[in-house]
Amino acid sequence: EKAVVLITGCSSGIGLGLAVRLAYDSSGAFKVYATMRDLSKKERLLECVRGGHEDTLKILQMDITDQKSILAVKQNIEEKRVDILVCNAGVGLLGPLELLTQDTMQQILDVNLFGTIRTIQTFLPEMKARRSGRIIVTGSLGGLQGFPFNDVYCASKFAVEGLCESLAIQLHHFNIHISLIECGPVNTNFMANQHKTSPKESELQKIDAKTKALYQAYIQHCQRIFQDDMQDTENVVQVFLEAIAAETPALRYYTNTSMPFNRLKLSFQDGSQYIKAASKFLFPDEQLTDL
Ligand code: NAD
Numbered sequence: 001e002k003a004v005v006l007i008t009g010c011s012s013g014i015g016l017g018l019a020v021r022l023a024y025d026s027s028g029a030f031k032v033y034a035t036m037r038d039l040s041k042k043e044r045l046l047e048c049v050r051g052g053h054e055d056t057l058k059i060l061q062m063d064i065t066d067q068k069s070i071l072a073v074k075q076n077i078e079e080k081r082v083d084i085l086v087c088n089a090g091v092g093l094l095g096p097l098e099l100l101t102q103d104t105m106q107q108i109l110d111v112n113l114f115g116t117i118r119t120i121q122t123f124l125p126e127m128k129a130r131r132s133g134r135i136i137v138t139g140s141l142g143g144l145q146g147f148p149f150n151d152v153y154c155a156s157k158f159a160v161e162g163l164c165e166s167l168a169i170q171l172h173h174f175n176i177h178i179s180l181i182e183c184g185p186v187n188t189n190f191m192a193n194q195h196k197t198s199p200k201e202s203e204l205q206k207i208d209a210k211t212k213a214l215y216q217a218y219i220q221h222c223q224r225i226f227q228d229d230m231q232d233t234e235n236v237v238q239v240f241l242e243a244i245a246a247e248t249p250a251l252r253y254y255t256n257t258s259m260p261f262n263r264l265k266l267s268f269q270d271g272s273q274y275i276k277a278a279s280k281f282l283f284p285d286e287q288l289t290d291l
Helices: 013-023 043-048 067-076 102-130 151-174 190-197 209-229 233-245 262-267 272-282
Strands: 003-007 030-036 057-061 084-087 133-140 176-183 252-254
Touching: 003 013, 013 030, 013 043, 013 233, 057 067, 067 102, 084 102, 102 133, 102 151, 102 176, 102 190, 133 151, 133 233, 151 176, 176 233, 209 272, 233 252, 262 272
Parallel strands: 003 030, 003 084, 030 057, 084 133, 133 176, 176 252
Antiparallel strands: none
């Protein structure tokens, strides 16, 4: 019997890569329900699986901000069960906090946090009843450490960490394993997409000169460093496979071993060393006076 996998956010990036990889798995061990918010974007996925795979891949519409669409997917699963639930859909948000609107902030939390919660809530009772299941969540370094001008994105991903870690303790008693795949920068549309919601140049005029300068320095500098650390989707997908293959999966997997300053964060728990080191690293040209 094939393991039934449901993945959210499969129109691009990591979700698409994972769906294709599992649908093509030589063992034929997976039946993948690749879901996406907007079915008009299914061409990319279809191009990757040209030549069949009807028996290992089904594409369904699912917007994780819409409970009805999640329930509709649940009803459309022929096997009436999900063995591996992959909560992958997520959006970024970049910009000085003072410029973010309530609407924009709520939207990102609605996808990254509540969308993940809704999806888990929908499929959990059936997993609990069977005393079996895997939940895999696409996590982020931004859920483990703060990054400037990613305040609300990091807040949403930190929240996901709390959600998963808390659930893991209970789910342990149901033979359900929850794992976070902690990604550093990945070569997807994610960065470009986040620029769509970030404040426009004209709006930047509304903030003070110092914040604006720091923001612009961050954007420039980060494009450079994130570029150096950027992983290909295939490498990240490999880590998902590792979690899937593990007999007893861990709570956290790291796709990228270079976790800037994480050790500082762990060994100096008042946070001061992390903030100092991250400031120096991310704003190398700034004079830091009062740290
Ligand atoms: P991506 O933008 O290519 O993929 C995100 C997917 O989520 C898209 O297909 C998008 O349509 C989908 N999505 C957004 N809102 C949705 C909704 N309401 N319902 C259903 N789907 C929705 O980028 P990606 O890098 O593949 O992102 C996947 C995950 O990886 C995200 O959770 C992201 O936070 C995380 N991540 C990405 C990076 C990176 O650098 N790319 C780093 C760390 C973590």
